[in-house]
Amino acid sequence: MVASFISILIPFGLTWVLAIFTFITKPSVSYVIQFFFCFFNAFQGFFIFLFFIVFNSESRNAWNFCRESVSKDKMQSTATQARTNIHAAMMAVSVLMVFVIWSLSVSEVISQCPPSSGIYLRHNGNCYTNGSYFWDQSIRPTPLECVLPGATLNGGQWIGPNGVVPCDSGNNANVQCNTGSGANLSVHVNPSGYLGTDGDGQYMCCLPTACSDPNTNIIFANIFNFAEIKSFTVADLPSDMTVYPQEYKLNCTKIGHWRYNISMSIGSTALANYTNCDDRSITDNCPGTVLVSSTHTVRYTVNIRWDGMNVSSGSISQSTTGDQMYQCRVADHPDGNEVRIRNVIIKVPATAPSSLTEVNKTATTITVSWTALDSSDADGYVVNVTSDTDTMQTVQAEGNSNNIVTVNGLIVNTTYNVTVRAYQQLLGPATSAISVQTSSIYCSSESIDSSRGTFVWPETDSNMRA
Structure with missing residues (x-):
């Protein structure tokens, strides 16, 4: 029995050793580690069965004794066998479900990337849609590819905030371009440096021809250094205007560098303000929702209540009239090299009818x-x-x-x-x-048929008249 306990510590302990390494941000390594972590977690019950039933002599002896005893009673044996078959079937179904779910998740990724047609972005084996965000540190080791399936390159381009990115030689704001097979242009930040200040912003990829060609295919990517605001949106705005006060949410999603400050405000009033956030730390992280750990993509939410005069969030309140303009601010910490600001406006009538x-x-x-x-x-x-x-x-x-x-x-x-x-x-x-x-109801004795009812209203009753 002691040997069984010691033996099972190996797969059980290995599970949580793997859990530590799931924080590795490189997808090619992270996906393998996450697969084995899920595998060992899902089969813990199976390992217990192996070490405490199959490989344990006491359990085998007890099992054999039960079989001999049960054989004396055929009906009992039949019932026991039926229960055993049910348990075995349930275990088989459970294992099959785990395998099917894992297979579907893998096939979903494969089926979406690469697409069979249309221009798209690809990084680290994953495909991205138009306008996606890429931290400069993530495209230093692995280039960001722009691909058009089934086409041949004929003067395609990457154009950034500082102009055309030169391909196969030179750089622009430390961004370099390389040509690939077919219609494939990749850009990356020189591993020996970082994205230049004037290179921070939106990049346009054009395939298979130059961006000046009106028939070319275009897709956009945002390449940034430090931390960036991926989106700032309003959620759950009311559709039923008869419910009052009104409630909704502000969602500000940050991506990039793990050290930062973030705040959301209306006018000069901060509705939420978090400083010294560190996405890598358990103790210094701020109360956001992690969306993608490998790119440090975190969403922060503020719940808003509007009573017609004041915007409030928790104990914080600010009076306002007309359109409500909110601001999300993200700054890398502690240097403050990049301060990102995004605004969102909610339309509200300023005056009454x-x-x-x-x-x-x-x-x-x-x-x-x-x-x-x-x-x-x-x-x-x-x-x-x-x-x-x-x-x-x-x-x-x-x-x-x-x-x-x-x-x-x-x-x-x-x-x-x-x-x-x-x-x-x-x-x-x-x-x-x-x-x-509202009006009163008038009744008179002339309107009552006394032969068909039990009530007669006296015409002289002044209480029944307005």
Whole structure:
């Protein structure tokens, strides 16, 4: 038994030794290590079965004794065999599922790269779409390829922020170009140096001809040094404008150098501010979500709440009117050689509609109208109807020209306060409230057929008249 424990420590321990090396960023090495890590993890139960059942003499003796005892009772043996078959089948299915899932994940990568047609980017065996980001340190050892399947090179080019990148000799901002077979042009940063300051930015690859040819194929890549903002976007903007306050998210995704500071703000108010971040460290890393560990791609999220007057995130609040402009700032730390800034704007009406007026009312409805804003300032309107008893009806009217609304389902002879807000991506300020009282219901004795009911309304009852 002791020998079994010692033996099983080898595959179990090897699993977590491999886990340490999964942080290697070179894909050709990382993928192999991750495969074996998953393999040893998935088959731990199988190893236990081998060392504690198959290779253990005590277990084998006990198994043989059970077989001899069970053979005396055929029915018992049949039931036991059935259970054994079920367990064996379940184990086989589990192993098969692991293999199938692994196979599908591998085939998915292979089927997507390379594509059969169309210009594309390739780096370290992976294919990338138009506008992808590449850290200069990642294309120092391994060039970034631009490929057009089935074509022959005829004057293709890479053009960067500082002009044409020379191919097969020379460099531009320390970026060099090499021609490959077919229509293939690769660029890389000279291993002895780094990307020049004037070479940081967007690069354009044209294949198979020069970029001046209107019929050439074009794809863009962003090559940068230190850290860069890959994207800064707004997520989960509300589609139902009747829900209030409104909530949404800001997502800023950083890529590149592992040491940096990152913040998100509106105006001069920081909604999130993280300093001394280190993606390699467990203790100094900041609360972002790692998307791709090999390229240090990390997403930071801020949850926003908008009440019509103030933008807030947690305990931080900032009053604002009109469009909301947010900023994400990333700076490599501690040198601050590159400071990246990206802005995003959320459209919000700056003013309320005017001339809110009662048009009509009944015992259970109110109809109001207002003067619409310019078409560039509103995508629609929301009408809110409230009473002293907190009864509320909210109606969303889509379209800028829709400036009259009827609110149904109200209570007879009740006073309501009515306001209107315009909206674009978010709700704007509300109009001043107008007070509207729904109509009363009038009854008279002439309208009652006493022969068909039990109630007779006296005509002289003043309580039944407005």
